Amino acid sequence: MKRCCIIVAGGQGLRMGGDTPKQFLPLGDKTILMHSICRFHEFDPDMKIIVVLPREHIGEWESQIQKYSFSIEHNVVAGGKERFYSVKAGLEQAENESIIAIHDGVRPFVSQETIKRCFKEAERTGMAIPFVEPNDSVRIQREYDTVSVPRKDVRLIQTPQVFRSELIKGAYQTGYDAMFTDDASVAEAAGHKVNLVPGNRENIKVTRPEDIIIARAIYATNFK
Amino acid sequence: MKRCCIIVAGGQGLRMGGDTPKQFLPLGDKTILMHSICRFHEFDPDMKIIVVLPREHIGEWESQIQKYSFSIEHNVVAGGKERFYSVKAGLEQAENESIIAIHDGVRPFVSQETIKRCFKEAERTGMAIPFVEPNDSVRIQREYDTVSVPRKDVRLIQTPQVFRSELIKGAYQTGYDAMFTDDASVAEAAGHKVNLVPGNRENIKVTRPEDIIIARAIYATNFK
Numbered sequence: 001m002k003r004c005c006i007i008v009a010g011g012q013g014l015r016m017g018g019d020t021p022k023q024f025l026p027l028g029d030k031t032i033l034m035h036s037i038c039r040f041h042e043f044d045p046d047m048k049i050i051v052v053l054p055r056e057h058i059g060e061w062e063s064q065i066q067k068y069s070f071s072i073e074h075n076v077v078a079g080g081k082e083r084f085y086s087v088k089a090g091l092e093q094a095e096n097e098s099i100i101a102i103h104d105g106v107r108p109f110v111s112q113e114t115i116k117r118c119f120k121e122a123e124r125t126g127m128a129i130p131f132v133e134p135n136d137s138v139r140i141q142r143e144y145d146t147v148s149v150p151r152k153d154v155r156l157i158q159t160p161q162v163f164r165s166e167l168i169k170g171a172y173q174t175g176y177d178a179m180f181t182d183d184a185s186v187a188e189a190a191g192h193k194v195n196l197v198p199g200n201r202e203n204i205k206v207t208r209p210e211d212i213i214i215a216r217a218i219y220a221t222n223f224k
Numbered sequence: 225m226k227r228c229c230i231i232v233a234g235g236q237g238l239r240m241g242g243d244t245p246k247q248f249l250p251l252g253d254k255t256i257l258m259h260s261i262c263r264f265h266e267f268d269p270d271m272k273i274i275v276v277l278p279r280e281h282i283g284e285w286e287s288q289i290q291k292y293s294f295s296i297e298h299n300v301v302a303g304g305k306e307r308f309y310s311v312k313a314g315l316e317q318a319e320n321e322s323i324i325a326i327h328d329g330v331r332p333f334v335s336q337e338t339i340k341r342c343f344k345e346a347e348r349t350g351m352a353i354p355f356v357e358p359n360d361s362v363r364i365q366r367e368y369d370t371v372s373v374p375r376k377d378v379r380l381i382q383t384p385q386v387f388r389s390e391l392i393k394g395a396y397q398t399g400y401d402a403m404f405t406d407d408a409s410v411a412e413a414a415g416h417k418v419n420l421v422p423g424n425r426e427n428i429k430v431t432r433p434e435d436i437i438i439a440r441a442i443y444a445t446n447f448k
Contacts, residue, residue: 131363135429137381137406139355139418146379146418148409155370157361182361185372194363194370201434205359210425217441 001123004048004097005040005160006090009033009057009105010079021057022206023105024064027219032206033061034070035108035219040101040160041072043115049074050093051105052086084176087183091172099123100168101160102183104205109218111200115160121197122162129162129184130199131155157182158199167192225347228272228321229264229384230314233257233281233329234303245281246430247329248288251443256430257285258294259332259443264325264384265296267339273298274317275329276310308400311407315396323347324392325384326407328429333442335424339384345421346386353386353408354423355379381406382423391416 009023023033030038033051040047053061055078064070077093079086087102094100099122103110114130121128138154139146161183163171168183171190180186184194202222206215233247247257254262257275264271277285279302288294301317303310311326318324323346327334338354345352362378363370385407387395392407395414404410408418426446430439 134358134380135431135435137409139379139381139408139420140373141377141379146420148403148405148412149364150403151405153365155363155365156358157363179372179374181372181375184363185361188372196363196370201432202438207359208425211359213445214426214438214442217443217445218438219441221437221441221444 001099002048002097003044003099003101003119004050004094005101005103006050006052006087006094007033007036007040007103007105008052008079008083008086008090010052010054010083010086024057024060025206025212027108027215030068030070031064032108032215033105034068036103036105036110037072037074039108039110039112039115040103043112048094048097050077050090051075052077052079052090054079082176084180084186088172091169094165098165099162100165101162102168103160106206107159107203108206108215109200109202109204109222110158110160111203114158114198114200114203117197118160118162121195122164125195126164126167127162127184127187127192127195128197129194130158130160130203131196132158132199132201155196157184158203158205163187225323226272226321227268227323227325227343228274228318229325229327230274230276230311230318231257231260231264231327231329232276232303232307232310232314234276234278234307234310248281248284249436251332251439254292254294255288256332256439257329258292260327260329260334261296261298263332263334263336263339264327267336272318272321274301274314275299276301276303276314278303306400308404308410312396315393318389322389323386324389325386326392327384330430331383331427332430332439333424333426333428333446334382334384335427338382338424338427341421342384342386345419346388349419350388350391351386351408351411351416351419352421353418354382354384354427355420356382356423356425379420381408382427382429387411
């Protein structure tokens with residue numbers, strides 16, 4: 001089956017508190033976004049790779065490609081204001097592929113095993129969403145207080161979220177909803193049961209300034 | 225105010241899948257448990273430190289102390305079958321201290337800022353429980369399916385959980401309940417409102433085999 005990966009790098013870097021969008025931060029010999037692209041290219045060098053970026057960042061991305069002599073072929077698409085619109089723009093470029101992975105550009109440590117597991121399961125059932133269980137106790141904020149939730153019932157959701165093409169394209173025919181924090185929630189709203197598979201713990205989302213410390217540490221130990 | 229720290233290292237290493245309980249695994253020049261102890265000794269060298277271990281691990285701990293020439297003074301107490309009983313045994317040794325921190329022996333990366341914040345807030349209000357927000361989307365398992373929870377409402381709970389002595393000693397007068405996954409839940413069952421303060425993201429709980437990879441990475445970058 002022909003595979004495609006949409007890598008969404010729409011972040012404005014606001015939560016990181018700096019001027020540089022977090023996907024553009026260096027991590028060893030590449031930027032975070034380049035590492036994320038490499039993971040999928042490693043898995044299947046024939047996979048079509050679509051990178052969705054805010055229009056105003058495309059120039060910066062092109063100069064980074066020059067600077068780092070980054071040679072993995074990919075299409076660049078201008079994204080929208082919300083992640084939902086960015087994925088939608090990416091899906092329009094996925095024309096002939098039967099399985100589509102949607103991945104956060106700021107998850108550079110997804111393992112080959114996780115990618116393989118997600119594609120295999122999505123080919124079989126239509127959808128595969130990777131997760132890990134938290135090691136911490138979990139509480140949920142209610143109106144005036146927090147309540148405890150059994151840790152064994154909690155799933156921390158990662159990407160790549162992988163789907164059969166017709167399923168996810170159909171689901172994205174809907175309008176934007178603030179509840180859509182990921183692609184699983186869009187598929188769910190279209191009536192599909194969310195199918196979870198194990199992810200890998202190093203597959204963190206580099207979101208806040210402190211995450212960079214952990215990301216550099218994981219990179220230094222595992223990828224250098 | 226006199227401070228005390230109870231470090232609970234009751235794990236049998238079952239989730240780690242090995243024979244060595246995870247608190248005894250090496251991390252650079254010390255074991256994980258020794259690093260956890262050091263963080264509190266660094267914060268306040270006069271703080272009383274009580275280490276709770278399963279009775280059958282005390283011999284191993286003593287030989288590790290010799291092997292690593294570990295010199296930070298501490299009391300060793302034999303723990304119980306559940307974390308609840310281990311903390312209870314530790315609390316009995318905290319006699320003259322007015323503020324008590326309870327910390328997981330397998331959280332070697334708690335920051336000085338987190339420890340300071342927790343003690344300060346517990347002195348002021350009676351209780352301080354550190355947390356971080358997840359970067360991932362979160363789903364909760366229900367009977368047949370999982371449901372999405374807004375990420376901004378989720379709190380991943382860490383340690384040290386710090387309390388005024390009379391509050392936590394009073395709360396632990398109760399009987400064991402399987403819902404008691406941490407000390408905040410014991411205090412809550414006794415009618416106290418759980419008071420959360422920011423933790424630090426590197427303060428992970430080393431629980432599963434994969435966590436060791438991340439732990440070694442954080443250690444190499446931040447503590448070497």
